[in-house]
Amino acid sequence: MRIACVGGGPAGLYFSIVMKSHDPDHDITVFERNPAGSTYGWGVTYWGDLLERLHRHDPQTARAISEHSVRWTDGVAHIGRQRTVHRGDEGFSIGRRRLLDILAERATELGVDVRFDHEVRELDQVPQADLVVACDGVNSRLRQLRPGEFGTAVTEERNKYIWLGTSKVFGSFTFAFHETPAGWIWFYAYGFSDELSTCIVECSPETWIGLGLDRADEDRTLELLARIFAEPLEGHALHTRTPDDRAGAGSEARAGSGGGGGGAGGGASWLNFRTLTNATWHHDNIVLVGDAAHTTHYSIGAGTTLALEDAAALADALGRHRHLPQALASYERERKSALAPVQSAARYSAQWYESLPRYLRLTPPQFFTLLGQRHSPLMPHLPPLLYYRLHQATEEFGPVRSLRKWLGPKLMEALPARSGSGSGSGSGR
Ligand SMILES: Cc1cc2nc3c(=O)[nH]c(=O)nc-3n(C[C@H](O)[C@H](O)[C@H](O)COP(=O)(O)OP(=O)(O)OC[C@H]3O[C@@H](n4cnc5c(N)ncnc54)[C@H](O)[C@@H]3O)c2cc1C
Structure with a gap:
């Protein structure tokens, strides 16, 4: 297959790696507007299960990412002058630049033509290809060149x-x-x-x-x-x-x-996070991947993981289906369904921070517990202390845990729809 990827972020580079490891005969070019070794942002977080999944697709990349990552287990909260520590699951972080260097190096080693300093502004700058992958981030130029085709919606968060x-x-x-x-x-x-x-x-x-x-x-x-x-x-x-x-x-x-x-x-750039969704992720031979397709609030630290998972899922779908439209439809179905609970968790997490003063009257240990529970659809509808007590009770008493699980969706059905709210839960930072 002849493939042009516009954008050399995690999504574009990882897609090219997985495609090449499936079949070295694919002819893949990645166009990246920045010079090599240059990117925005600092470090990004991820969880151990990502490494396992990356390992299945390309062990070499997974090992390099793991070797260059920092690990932590504790969560620390400073509230005013008080410091609280909670033990949590093992988390990982890696410098964004380091991650991109690893991916670009591996892609090049597998024979991908990675062209830095190469901005695509118009579709006619993209060479003839069987597939054009729009992996050019949240402000995707390729997506914007086809206004109306993808059903793009953007919500600007308040903070x-x-x-x-x-x-x-x-x-x-x-x-x-x-x-x-x-x-x-x-x-x-x-x-x-x-x-x-x-x-x-x-x-x-x-x-x-x-x-x-x-x-x-x-x-x-x-x-x-x-x-x-x-x-x-x-x-x-x-x-x-x-x-x-x-x-x-x-x-x-x-x-x-x-x-x-x-x-x-x-000067320093303060932003409002923009949550982006697309009704359709593909049009003709153009497919959206990573932030070009969707964004999730940074407070759950999932965007890079989702971009890498999109990339692998698209490569797998292309391997499974002989016909491009079927492969793209299958990719879109699979990823939209995997994404739904994470998008919901991200929305609740963003809203939790928007109503932070509501929770800051709790004691630090109570506050920390609710911080870890901020993806819950139920929490905004209960007094924080009541939610906390219910949570503690469920930790101690199995039948109450079942009741809470049952009560969550039931209560959500009974409540009037809140703008920007969904249901479900998810993991996050
Ligand atoms: C404050 C903040 C914190 C975050 N923290 C985390 C975290 O802890 N963990 C996590 O998993 N995620 C985090 N994210 C999200 C993460 O950064 C993104 O979801 C991820 O980078 C998406 O990858 P991508 O490849 O789709 O897009 P990008 O990383 O944006 O890559 C797109 C690439 O395309 C290039 N490009 C754009 N336009 C063109 C063009 N016209 N021609 C050529 N090249 C082009 C860009 O230069 C860029 O290199 C955070 C985001 C923010 C804002």
């Missing part, structure tokens, strides 16, 4: 966030919640190398304006946030771009993954 890095290396997945005169502001942070951690700061638009972050330039923003979070950061600075951001690809984060909006004066 403001900024994707930063810090030299403070967090050994655990760390949350810090801080109350200011303008309201609560918080971060999620995790180490992804020996030197750096991701630090995503979030707050309501009222707090953002109240703190003057809507008007602050980059230096002032970083200085203010470092001061607010001086204790959990142990005095380390915050950064908007990695020390080796060669092409200034950090600026892509301004309009990039889940992006939209931005800070004043071209």
Whole structure:
């Protein structure tokens, strides 16, 4: 097959790897607009079951990702001056740039033609191909060139966030919640190398304006946030771009993954996450993969995993079906159904953070428990303490667990539909 992939992110590169390992005769070109070794963002998280799945598709890639990942088990929450620690499942993180280097190297080794510095702006720039894979992220140019064909819908989440890095290396997945005169502001942070951690700061638009972050330039923003979070950061600075951001690809984060909006004066870029869905994932010989097809709120840390899984599922479907339309339809069916609970979990998680003050009256251990349960469709409808007690009871008493499982969907059916809500649960950070 002759295949053109537009976008050399996790989705495009991994798709090309799996296709080539199925059949080395495939002729695959990946067009990536950034130079090699340059990307937006910092580290990303994932869970151990992803490694098992990657191993099935290409053990070499799975081993390289595993070797370069950081592991953690504990979750730490700083609420004001109080610090709470919870033991959790083992989680992993890897630098986005490291991940892309691993994927690009492996793809090239398998014979994929990876062309960096190659932006596709029009369809006639894509060479004749049996299949064109649109893996060019949330703002997919290929998707936008076919307006109306995919049924794209975008919801902008309410809170403001900024994707930063810090030299403070967090050994655990760390949350810090801080109350200011303008309201609560918080971060999620995790180490992804020996030197750096991701630090995503979030707050309501009222707090953002109240703190003057809507008007602050980059230096002032970083200085203010470092001061607010001086204790959990142990005095380390915050950064908007990695020390080796060669092409200034950090600026892509301004309009990039889940992006939209931005800070004043071209400084630090505060965004509102955009949840994107598409009614149809393929049209003619063009297929959407990864963020081009769907996004899920960063607070569940799943977008990269989903992009890699889309890529593998598309390659498998193409291997199973001789006819392209059947393969694309099968891929879309399979992935939409796998995605539904994760999208629901992501929506509830985003909404949970949007109503954070509701939960901050709890004691730190109670708060941490509900933080871990934030994907629940039931939680927004119950007083937080009642939900907490119900949760504790179910932990201790089996029959109540069954009742809660039964009650969840029943209660959801009985309640009027909330905008942007779905049902189901899912895993996440
Ligand atoms: C704040 C934040 C935190 C996140 N944290 C996590 C996390 O912890 N774990 C996780 O799993 N996910 C996380 N994600 C989500 C994750 O970053 C994305 O879901 C993932 O990168 C999607 O991969 P992709 O390959 O589909 O798209 P992208 O990674 O966006 O790659 C698309 C590529 O296409 C290229 N491109 C775009 N347009 C063109 C063009 N016209 N021509 C050529 N090339 C083009 C871009 O340069 C880019 O390299 C986070 C997202 C955000 C915003």
